[in-house]
Amino acid sequence: MRVGLLTPYAWDVPGGVNFHIRDLAENLIARGHEVQVLAPADDERDLPPYVTSAGSTIPVNYNGSTARVSFGPIVSRSVERWLKEGAHDVVHIHEPIVPSVGLIALRAATAPVVATFHSSQQRSRAMIVANPLLQPGLERISARIAVSEAARRTVVEHLGGDAVVIPNGVDVGRFAQAAPDQRWQGTPEAPTIGFLGRIDEPRKGMQVLLGAVTAVRRVHPGARFLIAGRGDIDEALKTAGLPRDSVEYLGEISEADKLALFASLDLYVAPQTGGESFGIVLVEAMSGGAGVVASDLVAFRAVLDDGASGRIFRTGDSGDLARALLDALGNPEETARLKRYARTAVARYDWSTVAARILDVYAMVTATEPERRGLLTRIFRGRR
């Protein structure tokens, strides 16, 4: 099958949607399908062979984050060219309502369109204004996928219609087999607590985590906080009123280091305050064997099976996070029990399951014939 995948976000900026697309593409290729990805990219040199650049990016504020997206006449033309040359059996657009290449492709695609909705969000003002304009494009989607119940609810409430839920995939085996790194392994006196995510983006909850540091240190003076991700750590610490040495900043870490980090950590904290629809990082941390402490978001609760796989604290509440962390460090047996449950619970997110389900969706839309093109044929060939 010839599959065309589109992402609205710049390929060179690490992010959940693009990682998902990369893994999906590689899994489908491994199963013998032909896959092409169209993505905005400023630097075309380091793209994998299956990725085509749609053009350079422009930063816009969207869903509480700054996203780098592409639009404009040049981009529009390159989308059309890519679709034409690709001759895909199915075009799979991710985040189709983000104003970027996906939205453009929705109008131009002639193959059946599958769309995946990743984010769960409040209806933005731009979306309300644009909705009548969006509608004709949305009508071209033959199958809608939501990555979680939360994302599905967003689709149902804001766009009308329904979506099937297929979670994001994780290569569970790769995380489970990763070797720990001594630098990040904790000891009973100095347990390690980790965070991975953009530091300067408020909804990622960095400040919530920093707010709990002092309270945890009071009971466990040796506890080490390992922070990884893009952003200005000094600025974040200054805002929290903490000295520079209260956390260890690892910077942006490589994929290999991420595997080692999750295999090494005693606890992983997900302090996000909203806008998360899935929580793939939780599945990765659980697969790697770290204990998980997460904020009480609908998506996180679902991934953690309502607390059977990890501890949940009140969203945005540093005091409650400190309580949960101390509980996790103080009851190692209970923490081990949660980890054991988590290791089996992650199987449903493994790519072998997820890719098969996505292929089922493709099969259910490609059995339909592609659209006839041409204005005149459409008007004069009758409306049946």
Added chain:
Amino acid sequence: MSGAEVALIAIGVLAIVGVVLVNLAQRIDRLHRRVISSRSVLEGQLVKRAEAAAELARTDALDPASTLIVGEAAWNAAVQAPRLVSGTSDLAQTGAERGLVESELTMALRAALGDEEDLEALRGRPETAAALEGLEQACYRTQLARRFHNDAVVATQRLRQNPVVPLLRLAGRAAMPATFEMDDEVFRGTPSG
């Protein structure tokens, strides 16, 4: 304002109205095609599901009574019941009849397959595992196909509520599509959850 100017403005307005209407007609046309093609996919999947059920019944996976009931229900669904894709008959009516027959197959399968423990036992036996897996995939795909079809139907119905559509016959002679309703949950866990 001269007569020529009035005429020019009138032509301009008419042109704009024309473009809007052609656009609307195109959208309806595209949705109708989505309804028709997704319905034919659904029809194909329903037949595959019934065949997979009959296949499972043939493997002596089920007790003799269940075998008979599932076999009968599968035959009804695959052969006896009205088809969803046909040129002439009233599709809303056939859809309702077919939905009942398919729901009966679902209920027969649910009763025959038992609970999670019974399923595990079937999965453990190599001669039944393949048939069960085939049925699971067919059931999942049927749920997908039905969801996608009903999505297209609902979108079409919504667009055709626009009062201009019946007034100018923008939907042509196409009948208003109806959603396909059936109990499709043979195994626990629908695509939605």
